Amino acid sequence: MVHHQNKAIREGDNPDLTAERVTGTFDTHSMAAQIYNSEAHARRRREITEIIAKRPELHDTKPFPFMTREEKILESSRKLTLITKHMNEIIEPNNSNEMFHLNNEVLGIEGHPMALHGIMFIPALTAQASEEQQKKWLTRAINREIVGTYAQTELGHGTNLQNLETTATYDVATQEFVLHTPTITGLKWWPGNLGKSSNYAVVVALMFIKGKNYGPHTFMVPLRDEKTHQPLKGITIGDIGPKIAYNVTDNGFLGFDHYRIPRTNLLMRHTRVEPDGTYVKPPHAKINYSAMVHVRSHMITGQAIMLSYALTIATRYSSVRRQGQIDTTQPEVKVLEYQTQQHRLFPYIARAYAFVFAGAETVKLYERVLEEVATGNVSLMADLHALTSGLKSVVSHYTAQGIEQARMACGGHGYSQASYMSEIFGVAVGGCTYEGENMVMLLQLARYLVKSASLVKTGQSSKLGPLVAYLGAKSDSTSLIDRTPTTGFAEYVKTFQHIARRQTLKAADKFFGLMEKGEKRPIAWNKSSVELNRASRLHTRLYIVEAFVRRVEEVADPRLKEVLTDLLHLHVNYELLDMSTYALEDGFVSSSQLDYVRDQLYFYLAKIRPNAVSLVDSWEFSDQELRSVLGRRDGHVYENLFAWAKASPLNKTDVLPSVDKYLKPLMESARASKL
Numbered sequence: 199m200v201h202h203q204n205k206a207i208r209e210g211d212n213p214d215l216t217a218e219r220v221t222g223t224f225d226t227h228s229m230a231a232q233i234y235n236s237e238a239h240a241r242r243r244r245e246i247t248e249i250i251a252k253r254p255e256l257h258d259t260k261p262f263p264f265m266t267r268e269e270k271i272l273e274s275s276r277k278l279t280l281i282t283k284h285m286n287e288i289i290e291p292n293n294s295n296e297m298f299h300l301n302n303e304v305l306g307i308e309g310h311p312m313a314l315h316g317i318m319f320i321p322a323l324t325a326q327a328s329e330e331q332q333k334k335w336l337t338r339a340i341n342r343e344i345v346g347t348y349a350q351t352e353l354g355h356g357t358n359l360q361n362l363e364t365t366a367t368y369d370v371a372t373q374e375f376v377l378h379t380p381t382i383t384g385l386k387w388w389p390g391n392l393g394k395s396s397n398y399a400v401v402v403a404l405m406f407i408k409g410k411n412y413g414p415h416t417f418m419v420p421l422r423d424e425k426t427h428q429p430l431k432g433i434t435i436g437d438i439g440p441k442i443a444y445n446v447t448d449n450g451f452l453g454f455d456h457y458r459i460p461r462t463n464l465l466m467r468h469t470r471v472e473p474d475g476t477y478v479k480p481p482h483a484k485i486n487y488s489a490m491v492h493v494r495s496h497m498i499t500g501q502a503i504m505l506s507y508a509l510t511i512a513t514r515y516s517s518v519r520r521q522g523q524i525d526t527t528q529p530e531v532k533v534l535e536y537q538t539q540q541h542r543l544f545p546y547i548a549r550a551y552a553f554v555f556a557g558a559e560t561v562k563l564y565e566r567v568l569e570e571v572a573t574g575n576v577s578l579m580a581d582l583h584a585l586t587s588g589l590k591s592v593v594s595h596y597t598a599q600g601i602e603q604a605r606m607a608c609g610g611h612g613y614s615q616a617s618y619m620s621e622i623f624g625v626a627v628g629g630c631t632y633e634g635e636n637m638v639m640l641l642q643l644a645r646y647l648v649k650s651a652s653l654v655k656t657g658q659s660s661k662l663g664p665l666v667a668y669l670g671a672k673s674d675s676t677s678l679i680d681r682t683p684t685t686g687f688a689e690y691v692k693t694f695q696h697i698a699r700r701q702t703l704k705a706a707d708k709f710f711g712l713m714e715k716g717e718k719r720p721i722a723w724n725k726s727s728v729e730l731n732r733a734s735r736l737h738t739r740l741y742i743v744e745a746f747v748r749r750v751e752e753v754a755d756p757r758l759k760e761v762l763t764d765l766l767h768l769h770v771n772y773e774l775l776d777m778s779t780y781a782l783e784d785g786f787v788s789s790s791q792l793d794y795v796r797d798q799l800y801f802y803l804a805k806i807r808p809n810a811v812s813l814v815d816s817w818e819f820s821d822q823e824l825r826s827v828l829g830r831r832d833g834h835v836y837e838n839l840f841a842w843a844k845a846s847p848l849n850k851t852d853v854l855p856s857v858d859k860y861l862k863p864l865m866e867s868a869r870a871s872k873l
């Protein structure tokens with residue numbers, strides 16, 4: 199038996215797809231170890247996939263697009279119960295990476311009744327509950343004796359947490375907090391799994407003690423009777439209705455009518471309220487925002503995975519789809535041969551790799567900060583907040599764009615739900631909004647950049663942290679790209695640094711200049727905000743490039759290094775062209791240098807072409823995880839599209855009741871009127 203570098207090859211596959219895999223120059227299992235940041239985890243993912251493949255009870259009973267929302271929730275609950283029961287046979291206990299993969303395989307991306315329980319409820323209790331509170335609730339939550347969510351956003355306010363309307367007023371006499379929703383706009387609105395599934399929530403409310411507003415605080419709140427699951431007295435609760443996607447999750451609404459909870463239900467790891475109402479403030483004002491930072495840190499990887507779902511589907515399909523000729527004397531070509539198709543897909547393949555490498559660094563920093571904060575050291579919180587705010591915004595934005603490009607690259611069949619593209623897009627694009635609307639989060643990063651710019655302007659560059667140290671460096675007068683015999687990544691990084699530095703200092707100048715002219719700070723900020731957000735994006739894109747360079751430098755295997763270097767070349771050239779206005783406007787890069795960059799881009803599109811399928815196969819998504827007829831590993835697309843269409847509920851009968859009831863009489867009366 200021949201051992202191929204691409205481990206996805208099987209006998210009987212579509213020969214066009216096999217031919218693509220045979221040309222791959224690197225071992226896809228080794229590349230998976232890069233993607234998933236560890237050989238052990240990549241291997242465990244494969245093992246989990248194999249276990250699931252052998253257990254039909256964990257498979258979808260029919261394609262999701264053929265189910266109603268109610269059916270999907272039932273089906274998802276069935277599978278959730280099974281994986282909970284058999285968890286220890288499938289994954290290592292408490293391994294969140296393995297759990298994440300198990301969820302994606304079995305339950306998929308449309309959510310499930312305990313999605314927020316794992317993503318936010320448990321992280322909030324872990325980071326914000328005192329040891330005593332954890333003994334009471336965390337163990338029960340981990341054992342799934344109770345199901346919880348994170349209820350912060352309201353009908354009227356999601357971004358501006360200081361103006362939430364839900365109040366938690368301390369009653370010294372009874373040592374209770376009284377939760378209350380004063381208006382319709384104060385209803386909690388959006389929390390995942392609040393609508394029908396959760397019986398507890400970590401609720402964010404403005405805390406009032408003796409008439410003083412202490413701002414948003416987090417409380418552990420029982421919502422439903424643990425036995426009957428009926429809403430408790432004083433609670434109004436329900437589902438907010440269908441969304442663009444992610445409909446297996448019951449995002450919900452919640453109102454409180456003078457609902458009382460004990461004082462000890464305030465999460466008190468960092469903040470305390472004594473029985474007499476004395477407030478003990480936390481070591482950092484935003485320490486209770488930790489559940490949001492948790493999701494922002496992890497969603498970089500999550501978004502990269504969803505982008506790669508779409509790219510896997512589109513790249514495989516482009517290798518089996520033949521349409522038109524390039525050389526008219528030759529047969530029809532695979533659509534992947536078209537340079538336009540390569541230009542549509544390959545830069546996003548490079549971005550997906552760049553995002554997953556940046557995501558791994560972010561999680562590492564997050565875990566460090568989590569440990570430090572637990573011991574009272576909050577010094578890195580601001581850096582983590584700035585980094586994750588920028589990354590969640592930039593990565594979710596390009597992920598949504600990339601998925602849409604991948605859908606269009608599949609032509610008509612990309613528009614069919616058989617491709618699963620619309621669901622992938624719908625779930626991923628939610629990331630532009632949840633955990634902080636992207637513009638708002640870019641502005642959070644901009645605050646950090648403006649402070650850093652002010653250090654530079656006042657001669658205090660030595661105080662800049664490592665993420666922004668480049669702002670204090672001096673630029674060359676022009677870029678050295680194509681001006682040295684061996685143009686390498688260093689010239690590109692310096693160019694991106696120059697662009698990000700110039701934009702940051704310019705935007706900061708605009709802001710400070712407006713204030714010098716007498717504008718109040720918030721007005722000056724608003725008038726500078728488009729320029730400030732441009733700076734945030736450029737700073738974040740620089741970070742992503744640097745994370746990519748750092749990873750490529752670490753790779754030892756020469757075959758992997760070569761293909762990752764090709765991808766990095768593609769990435770830096772594509773990025774520079776995409777931001778060329780900034781590079782050209784002060785003459786740092788000339789138009790002849792951009793011609794070089796363009797040539798390099800086309801060169802690397804062609805160089806990557808034989809590895810394209812192997813690069814997407816390396817993510818090692820099973821067919822069950824992808825849920826796409828177009829993206830099937832075996833490439834047998836057409837016969838399965840036909841089978842899929844035949845299985846459509848509309849094809850259960852030849853004549854629909856609607857035809858009997860309306861169309862037939864309509865046609866009959868039209869015919870009769872002609873007589």
Ligand SMILES: CCCCCCCC/C=C/CCCCCCCCCCC/C=C/C(=O)SCCNC(=O)CCNC(=O)[C@H](O)C(C)(C)COP(=O)(O)OP(=O)(O)OC[C@H]1O[C@@H](n2cnc3c(N)ncnc32)[C@H](O)[C@@H]1OP(=O)(O)O
Pocket residue numbers: 294295298306307316317348350351356357358359360390484487488490491493496497499500501503504579580583625631632633634635638642645646
């Ligand atoms: C293993 C776990 C895996 C998890 C993976 C999840 C990811 C998905 C992966 C997917 C794979 C496929 C499956 C798909 C699944 C889909 C999952 C869907 C889940 C969705 C869950 C969504 C939940 C939510 O959306 S919860 C609600 C989130 N809400 C927000 O984000 C609100 C945004 N607003 C804010 O954060 C704040 O209001 C604010 C920051 C904008 C302003 O806050 P405010 O208190 O008003 O601030 P202010 O007083 O003006 O002070 C500003 C200063 O405070 C500093 N600061 C703010 N925040 C922080 C912080 N967190 N840390 C440190 N410092 C902070 C800020 O820098 C300012 O400082 P300065 O010095 O004054 O400049």
Ligand SMILES: Cc1cc2nc3c(=O)[nH]c(=O)nc-3n(C[C@H](O)[C@H](O)[C@H](O)COP(=O)(O)OP(=O)(O)OC[C@H]3O[C@@H](n4cnc5c(N)ncnc54)[C@H](O)[C@@H]3O)c2cc1C
Pocket residue numbers: 314348349350351354355356357358387388389390444449628631632633634635636637638641
């Ligand atoms: C799929 C999904 C799941 C969610 N899950 C949860 C959950 O589990 N728990 C939970 O509590 N919430 C959840 N949310 C809510 C989510 O966190 C909020 O919708 C989000 O934070 C945005 O807030 P908003 O809706 O108030 O938007 P808005 O703030 O109303 O945004 C509207 C527009 O105003 C702009 N804007 C607002 N403020 C500013 C500003 N200061 N400066 C400049 N522009 C501004 C925004 O950029 C945007 O363009 C979820 C949302 C979605 C879509």
